[in-house]
Amino acid sequence: MKKIPVLETIGFAYNFTFGHLGAIIGLSWLPLVLWAIGDYFVSALYYSAVPAAFSAGNPFALGQAGLVMLGWRIISLLIWSIVYVAVVRQALGLRQGPARIHFAFGFSELRVFASLLALVAVALLFVLGLFEGTQFLMGILPGIAAMKAVVGAARVLGTIALIYALIRLSFLIIPVAVVENRLGLARSWELCEGNVGRIVIIGIAVLGPAALVAGFAEAAVLGPSYFLAAAHVGNQLAVGSQQLLALRANLPLLTGVYLVLAPFLIGLQIAPAAFAYRKLAVASASRT
Numbered sequence: 001m002k003k004i005p006v007l008e009t010i011g012f013a014y015n016f017t018f019g020h021l022g023a024i025i026g027l028s029w030l031p032l033v034l035w036a037i038g039d040y041f042v043s044a045l046y047y048s049a050v051p052a053a054f055s056a057g058n059p060f061a062l063g064q065a066g067l068v069m070l071g072w073r074i075i076s077l078l079i080w081s082i083v084y085v086a087v088v089r090q091a092l093g094l095r096q097g098p099a100r101i102h103f104a105f106g107f108s109e110l111r112v113f114a115s116l117l118a119l120v121a122v123a124l125l126f127v128l129g130l131f132e133g134t135q136f137l138m139g140i141l142p143g144i145a146a147m148k149a150v151v152g153a154a155r156v157l158g159t160i161a162l163i164y165a166l167i168r169l170s171f172l173i174i175p176v177a178v179v180e181n182r183l184g185l186a187r188s189w190e191l192c193e194g195n196v197g198r199i200v201i202i203g204i205a206v207l208g209p210a211a212l213v214a215g216f217a218e219a220a221v222l223g224p225s226y227f228l229a230a231a232h233v234g235n236q237l238a239v240g241s242q243q244l245l246a247l248r249a250n251l252p253l254l255t256g257v258y259l260v261l262a263p264f265l266i267g268l269q270i271a272p273a274a275f276a277y278r279k280l281a282v283a284s285a286s287r288t
Contacts, residue, residue, distance in 0.1 A: 021263060025263045028262065030101055038072065083266060091270055170185075172188035
């Protein structure tokens with residue numbers, strides 16, 4: 001099996017992101033602005049509705065807010081698919097040069113969107129199966145101590161298996177959907193065989209620093225009181241409501257921070273997958 005070259009992939013990720021940052025911005029700014037506008041209004045509604053529903057004891061309003069947010073998350077995947085397709089084409093060399101504006105939705109974007117939805121569905125089914133399975137074990141095991149040990153071990157092993165599966169299923173789904181004109185999960189699983197450890201190392205090296213920058217930026221906007229509130233264990237519902245209201249109050253600035261960081265995060269997310277796909281797909285084709 002072909003191995004992903006770790007150092008080359010990391011180098012390509014940074015070179016592509018910072019060397020083609022203008023093109024990434026040109027290809028993504030319009031979908032990102034549309035996403036930011038929608039996300040602002042839906043998040044503002046959610047961050048206000050959930051605390052109000054908790055304080056009024058209204059589960060119906062809480063469910064409504066959750067459904068609205070779920071619907072928006074699905075629409076967000078659709079918008080992000082437009083960005084992912086454009087940027088992965090740039091990273092794969094399928095398009096070249098700068099870009100000023102881009103907004104397109106065709107079969108490639110639809111395949112990426114369907115692949116991402118399928119990935120979410122697989123994850124949810126796995127989590128549901130793990131929960132139901134451990135609940136079943138709790139019902140049939142006789143001893144309390146033995147029950148806790150077995151159920152705890154099952155949950156740990158199930159979580160590890162889920163992480164492993166999601167890495168293999170997700171890493172190459174976008175380039176596969178764009179280049180091979182099919183849903184990417186099965187092909188990503190096939191190509192990533194024996195490379196999960198390398199993918200983790202690449203992810204830490206490439207996305208780790210970006211995640212730290214994003215985390216520090218978010219913390220600077222929200223302030224220490226937001227995070228210190230979580231230390232009060234007396235009433236977790238009240239703390240959660242306070243944090244949601246704090247997010248609502250800082251939402252304009254948070255949205256701006258996300259928009260500024262988005263091109264960097266997109267490039268660093270897409271470039272490793274594009275580079276690894278070229279290496280692994282060529283090796284796979286040479287064996288057939």
